[in-house]
Amino acid sequence: MTTIRLLAASGETSDAALNDSGAYARPASPLRSRVAYAAAHVVPRAHADNTPGQPADIDWDATLAFRRNVYSWGLGVADAMDTAQRNMGLDAAATRELIARSAEVAREEGGSVVVGVNTDHVEEERIPLRQVIDAYVAQLHFTEEQGAGPVLMASRHLARVAESRTDYLRVYAAVLQQATTPVVLHWLGTAFDPQLEGYFGSRDWREASGTLLRIIEENPGKIAGVKMSLLNAESEIAVRERLPSDVRMFTGDDFNYVGLIGGSSIRSSSEDDDVDGEATPPSEGHSTTRRSHSDALLGAFAAITPVASAAIQALDAGDPDRYLEILGPTEELSRQVFAAPTFYYKTGVAFLAWLNGHQPAFQMVGGLHSARSLPHLSRIVELANASLALEDPELARERWHGMLRLNGVDA
Numbered sequence: 001m002t003t004i005r006l007l008a009a010s011g012e013t014s015d016a017a018l019n020d021s022g023a024y025a026r027p028a029s030p031l032r033s034r035v036a037y038a039a040a041h042v043v044p045r046a047h048a049d050n051t052p053g054q055p056a057d058i059d060w061d062a063t064l065a066f067r068r069n070v071y072s073w074g075l076g077v078a079d080a081m082d083t084a085q086r087n088m089g090l091d092a093a094a095t096r097e098l099i100a101r102s103a104e105v106a107r108e109e110g111g112s113v114v115v116g117v118n119t120d121h122v123e124e125e126r127i128p129l130r131q132v133i134d135a136y137v138a139q140l141h142f143t144e145e146q147g148a149g150p151v152l153m154a155s156r157h158l159a160r161v162a163e164s165r166t167d168y169l170r171v172y173a174a175v176l177q178q179a180t181t182p183v184v185l186h187w188l189g190t191a192f193d194p195q196l197e198g199y200f201g202s203r204d205w206r207e208a209s210g211t212l213l214r215i216i217e218e219n220p221g222k223i224a225g226v227k228m229s230l231l232n233a234e235s236e237i238a239v240r241e242r243l244p245s246d247v248r249m250f251t252g253d254d255f256n257y258v259g260l261i262g263g264s265s266i267r268s269s270s271e272d273d274d275v276d277g278e279a280t281p282p283s284e285g286h287s288t289t290r291r292s293h294s295d296a297l298l299g300a301f302a303a304i305t306p307v308a309s310a311a312i313q314a315l316d317a318g319d320p321d322r323y324l325e326i327l328g329p330t331e332e333l334s335r336q337v338f339a340a341p342t343f344y345y346k347t348g349v350a351f352l353a354w355l356n357g358h359q360p361a362f363q364m365v366g367g368l369h370s371a372r373s374l375p376h377l378s379r380i381v382e383l384a385n386a387s388l389a390l391e392d393p394e395l396a397r398e399r400w401h402g403m404l405r406l407n408g409v410d411a
Contacts, residue, residue, distance in 0.1 A: 004385060004397050005404060005411040007378040013409065018397055022326070022388035024310035027074040033315040034261060034293070035248065036308060037076040037114060038301035039083035040067055041349050042090060042098065046361035056085075056094035056365040063098075064105050066302075066358050067113075073309035075301060076112035077102065081151065082192055083299040084116075085346055089366025092121035096142065103146040114149035114184060114297075119157045129171055132157045136175040140183075150183040151227065151297075152176075156195045165201030165211040172215045182224035184250065184297070187212060189230040191342040205235045213242055220244075227252045227297045231342070233260055240291050250297035254338045254345070257300065258331050262315070262323060263293035299345060300334040303352045304389045329387035336379050344371040348380050352389070355381070355396040362403065374407060 003015040043066065044050045048057035067077050079102040080086060080095050090098070099115045106113035119127075119135035127135070132155060143150045152175065162168055176183065187208075190197045200208035216223050226243065228236045229252030237260075240249040251260045301308045311327035314320070337348030347368055354362040362369055381400050383389075390396040401411035 002394075002397070004381065004393075005401060005409075006382050007375050007404065007409055009373075009375040013411075016382060016385060018393050019385050019388060019390070021391055021393055022307060022310065024306045024326075025313075026072055027309060027313055027316075031074040031309070031312050031316060034312050035076070035250075035295040036074075036261075036301060036312055037078040037112070037250070037297040038070045038305055038308070039078040039081050039297060039299040040070060040102075040302050041299075041346060041353065042084050042094075042365060043350075043353070043359040044363050044365045046363050048363075050363050050365055050367055050369075052089075052367045054366070055091050056089060058094060058098070058365070059359070060101060062359045064101060066353065067102060067105050067111075068109055069358065070302070070305050071106070071109040071111035073305050074312070075305060075309060076114070077106065078151065078297050079113055079115045079148070081116040081153065081186075082188065082343075083302060083346060083349060085365055085368065086116055086118065086153070087120055087156070087193070088343070088346065089364065089368055094365075095121070099143060099148060100146050103148040107147065112149070114151050115143055115146075116153045116186070117143050117150045117183070118153045119155040122157065125157075126160055127157055129158075129161060129167060132161065133171055133174045136171070137178045140175065140179060144180055149181065149224070150179065151186050152183045153186045154188045154193070154196050154199050156193070159196050159199055162201065165207075165214075168200050168211050169215060169218070173219060176215075176219045176222040179222055182222055184225045184227055185212065185215070185223060186227045186252070187229065188252075189232075191231055191340070192229055193343060205230060205232065206238075209235065209239050209242075212239065216244065216247060221246075223247055225250050225295070229253065231255045231338075236260060236294065240294060243291065249291060249294045251294035252297055252299075254298055254300045254334045255331070257294075257296060257298055257334070258324065258327050260294040261296050261312075262320060262327075299349055300330070300337065303337060303349045304330050304333070304387070306391060307387065307389050330389060333380065333383035333387050333389060336376070336383055339376070344368070347372045348377075351377055351380060352384060355384070355399055356391040357395050362399075374404070374409070377403075 225248035
């Protein structure tokens with residue numbers, strides 16, 4: 001029996017049986033039952049100066065090959081978002097090049113790509129609302145020119161200067177007026193970015209969701225979907241059930257995605273008992289349709305692309321039990337990858353990409369590969385092995401044991 005070495009926080013080691021891969025098959029036709037995007041990371045050149053504060057020096061061959069692999073499994077790519085280390089090592093010039101190159105690959109592969117639109121190319125920390133609007137619009141127009149779908153990300157600039165929900169309504173209305181194609185609105189929680197506290201005008205998600213829904217109501221035809229990344233299934237369901245019929249909910253909940261994507265008839269073992277309770281009633285005059293599931297736009301799906309594809313293929317085949325059997329075990333893995341401090345989850349995504357052979361070295365821009373401890377990474381190895389998320393188990397074992405030996409651990 002082949003085993004893999006594990007490292008506990010105490011420094012003690014143990015061995016676990018190395019499982020075979022899931023041996024999942026790529027889909028023969030487009031996925032039908034859910035729209036799913038994997039939020040992809042970037043791969044730096046291994047010999048580059050990948051240290052904090054240095055400009056991103058990207059290995060474009062490996063970075064774009066990763067996106068081609070995602071497309072081969074039937075998923076779309078969400079690019080230049082927080083998983084790509086936006087505001088954590090991916091500078092403005094690299095962001096623009098990533099968007100242009102990724103959009104070109106999507107055209108070549110016939111895949112669907114959406115990309116982040118933000119204000120982060122502006123270096124000043126505090127700018128007036130008019131400049132926030134202009135910064136958003138500049139990135140929006142660039143994204144549209146590349147042929148990618150825009151995801152209007154939460155802006156740190158807006159969070160710093162907005163004094164009330166009225167400021168959010170004003171900024172979003174002005175930006176959406178300039179959009180020539182429907183956009184996805186992104187609500188990123190403070191677990192991912194503490195600087196976004198109070199976004200949409202309140203620290204209470206119930207009050208903030210009212211602002212979000214009003215933006216949607218006041219800008220009909222401009223919004224294709226909402227991506228919620230609050231790590232709170234209750235808030236997502238409450239908003240989801242109040243959305244207009246032409247606006248999708250894309251879950252960004254890397255803790256509870258199994259039940260949220262599966263729908264009301266499929267419950268993840270980690271969901272709270274009251275998650276599928278009564279939704280907040282829709283506002284007067286707001287045309288909604290009751291939704292039983294969320295679509296997906298997840299960093300977790302970049303880490304488990306074959307597993308995610310196989311699970312959605314099971315839903316396509318009308319087999320929710322098989323869906324749960326495949327995807328259910330990955331939720332514990334995702335919770336480990338996204339454990340607090342959650343904004344360092346990118347390290348786990350890149351680590352799994354390295355284990356699975358999608359990049360030549362465990363390196364990240366900005367030196368972020370050092371953001372997690374060896375025992376934390378060991379737990380990722382353990383859970384990826386248990387959930388059949390290691391695409392080439394022997395390669396993963398070889399790479400992980402080499403990393404342990406490099407750090408003085410017998411393997």
